[in-house]
Amino acid sequence: MCGIFAYKGKARKLFPQFLCDGLLKLEYRGYDSSGIAFVSNQKIHIYKEIGEVKNLQKLVFKNDLSSKVGIGHTRWATHGRVTKKNAHPHLDCNKDIAVVHNGIIENFEIIKKDLIKKGHKLISQTDTEVIPHLIEEENKKNKNFTESAFKTFQKIQGLNAFVAINSKDEIVAFKNGSPLVAGILKEGYLITSDIPTISEYTDRLILIKDNEGIVIKDNNIFKIKDGKIKKAKVSNIKIQKETSDKGKFKHFLIKEIYEEPDVIKRIAQNSTEEITEASDLIKKAVGTYFSACGTASHAGIAATYLFSKIAKKHVNFSVSSEFEYFQHFLIPQSLLIAASQSGETIDTLEAIKAAKKHKSKILALVNVPGSSIERISDFSIHLNAGPEKSVLSTKSYIAKLSIFLLLAYKVADKYKVGQKLLLETSNKIRFFYKKEYIQKIKLLAKKLKNQKHIYVIGRGLNYATALEAALKLKESSYIHAEGFAGGELKHGVIALVEEKTPCIAIVANDDSKNAILSNTQELKARGAYIIGISPINEKVFDYWLKVPDLKEASVIANIIPIQFLAYYLTLEKGLNPDKPRNLAKSVTVK
Numbered sequence: 001m002c003g004i005f006a007y008k009g010k011a012r013k014l015f016p017q018f019l020c021d022g023l024l025k026l027e028y029r030g031y032d033s034s035g036i037a038f039v040s041n042q043k044i045h046i047y048k049e050i051g052e053v054k055n056l057q058k059l060v061f062k063n064d065l066s067s068k069v070g071i072g073h074t075r076w077a078t079h080g081r082v083t084k085k086n087a088h089p090h091l092d093c094n095k096d097i098a099v100v101h102n103g104i105i106e107n108f109e110i111i112k113k114d115l116i117k118k119g120h121k122l123i124s125q126t127d128t129e130v131i132p133h134l135i136e137e138e139n140k141k142n143k144n145f146t147e148s149a150f151k152t153f154q155k156i157q158g159l160n161a162f163v164a165i166n167s168k169d170e171i172v173a174f175k176n177g178s179p180l181v182a183g184i185l186k187e188g189y190l191i192t193s194d195i196p197t198i199s200e201y202t203d204r205l206i207l208i209k210d211n212e213g214i215v216i217k218d219n220n221i222f223k224i225k226d227g228k229i230k231k232a233k234v235s236n237i238k239i240q241k242e243t244s245d246k247g248k249f250k251h252f253l254i255k256e257i258y259e260e261p262d263v264i265k266r267i268a269q270n271s272t273e274e275i276t277e278a279s280d281l282i283k284k285a286v287g288t289y290f291s292a293c294g295t296a297s298h299a300g301i302a303a304t305y306l307f308s309k310i311a312k313k314h315v316n317f318s319v320s321s322e323f324e325y326f327q328h329f330l331i332p333q334s335l336l337i338a339a340s341q342s343g344e345t346i347d348t349l350e351a352i353k354a355a356k357k358h359k360s361k362i363l364a365l366v367n368v369p370g371s372s373i374e375r376i377s378d379f380s381i382h383l384n385a386g387p388e389k390s391v392l393s394t395k396s397y398i399a400k401l402s403i404f405l406l407l408a409y410k411v412a413d414k415y416k417v418g419q420k421l422l423l424e425t426s427n428k429i430r431f432f433y434k435k436e437y438i439q440k441i442k443l444l445a446k447k448l449k450n451q452k453h454i455y456v457i458g459r460g461l462n463y464a465t466a467l468e469a470a471l472k473l474k475e476s477s478y479i480h481a482e483g484f485a486g487g488e489l490k491h492g493v494i495a496l497v498e499e500k501t502p503c504i505a506i507v508a509n510d511d512s513k514n515a516i517l518s519n520t521q522e523l524k525a526r527g528a529y530i531i532g533i534s535p536i537n538e539k540v541f542d543y544w545l546k547v548p549d550l551k552e553a554s555v556i557a558n559i560i561p562i563q564f565l566a567y568y569l570t571l572e573k574g575l576n577p578d579k580p581r582n583l584a585k586s587v588t589v590k
């Protein structure tokens with residue numbers, strides 16, 4: 001989380017606007033506040049604003065200063081509330097050093113106490129602010145900015161990336177865990193938090209490894225390894241071009257939901273090679289484990305059911321943030337399949353690192369080629385879902401499910417059956433996008449908009465749908481929603497159901513049907529208002545959203561009406577569908 005955008009090179013006109021343009025591309029990483037600092041006339045100029053980058057743009061729009069060096073930051077708050085004071089960049093006592101930072105400095109309190117003892121004045125509640133003051137302190141000893149920044153980097157603990165500038169036009173950056181990459185332009189260099197942000201400017205990149213840094217001196221870029229300056233290796237990486245284009249749609253969320261039938265079709269038609277390689281890995285592995293976070297984790301849970309049902313194969317799943325606690329049985333022959341849209345999620349990266357300690361093989365499923373997760377994995381499959389810009393994951397979830405379904409069929413030596421089922425799914429879900437269907441969802445959104453709680457139940461494969469449905473509903477509308485395995489209700493959850501409590505039942509036409517219908521009856525008997533998502537309009541439903549009967553692919557189709565519902569709920573409640581509060585698209589803190 002948090003986005004970093006920095007430049008050093010020939011002087012650029014309208015420098016504040018240039019930095020803001022870069023930050024706009026990174027806004028999905030956090031939009032609590034944003035800020036820039038740049039050098040003009042040997043002085044650091046600094047601007048900060050709360051909320052989206054457009055607020056910062058308004059603040060600087062009349063500023064026509066040019067500059068050779070500057071840094072920008074979009075914040076997702078970790079330490080300290082969302083205030084101007086806590087917004088980055090942060091300065092040292094002399095306002096001569098400015099720093100932007102992504103990550104968490106685990107030992108910042110001890111460092112802060114020590115700095116205050118030495119007479120430093122820290123004005124924010126952030127962990128970041130210790131960095132410029134530590135550099136200032138080191139500078140007193142060695143007068144070398146790069147060396148002072150390196151010494152500072154060695155002192156901070158945790159997963160971090162930072163870029164520091166001073167009023168003498170110097171710039172230096174370091175990273176450990178948090179992402180950071182540099183790009184070579186004709187007239188200078190960029191440093192940012194992710195590769196796609198650079199795609200508009202260049203595809204000549206310098207990939208910074210953990211515990212390394214970079215410094216730009218005399219129009220050249222160098223790596224810093226173990227405190228020593230070395231030649232930087234340039235990589236040409238084919239980058240997924242960003243489109244900031246919503247086309248005919250008002251929001252990215254709805255645009256991305258509309259792209260889903262084509263995403264499924266593309267995967268069915270173009271994945272043979274990658275799926276064959278992945279299937280060989282699974283067949284050879286002694287134990288296959290899936291790991292992912294949030295929406296991606298629900299695709300992982302679905303995968304365990306798909307592999308059991310289709311491939312008759314036992315695979316394990318753990319959310320990535322828990323993976324390290326049960327890594328102990330991994331062996332070199334184990335296979336970890338890590339799924340991540342952004343390819344930058346720190347918890348997933350940490351799960352991979354845990355598996356790597358045991359020399360296990362890693363297969364990554366990512367939507368962003370060249371991302372950190374792809375780079376540290378042994379093998380990768382691209383989701384090819386196209387850039388996903390809305391913070392709410394939709395089409396990449398559908399893409400992951402489609403790949404897992406194909407993979408399960410391939411492991412069962414029935415690849416063609418899987419391909420056919422996916423193509424059928426891509427066709428049969430197209431009626432969701434018709435006017436009458438959308439109308440029905442809009443009506444439901446109106447009915448639900450003032451509710452405090454919504455419960456979702458599913459069984460078997462569609463247990464994953466229930467979990468994902470609840471996540472989509474709460475992060476879009478801020479209505480409390482929870483997903484359960486239908487059978488779990490009677491073990492406690494049913495106590496929460498009152499007269500007219502909305503409950504969504506995901507009823508697939510499979511071996512779970514009779515049992516989930518019984519669970520739905522149990523809810524109805526307590527007065528619940530039942531919204532059925534099912535191929536057939538069952539008697540127990542008060543409101544019905546039809547879905548096609550797609551056997552194992554029901555897990556792909558059944559979430560789509562809920563994604564639509566989440567979108568229309570945000571409109572009903574006057575919320576921004578693309579930027580829910582407190583969230584970020586790329587979660588790069590632990």
Ligand code: F6R
Binds near residue numbers: 392
């Ligand atoms: C929910 C959502 C998040 C992400 C999660 C993992 O709509 O988007 O739950 O799914 O943060 O992100 P990736 O897939 O980038 O690892």
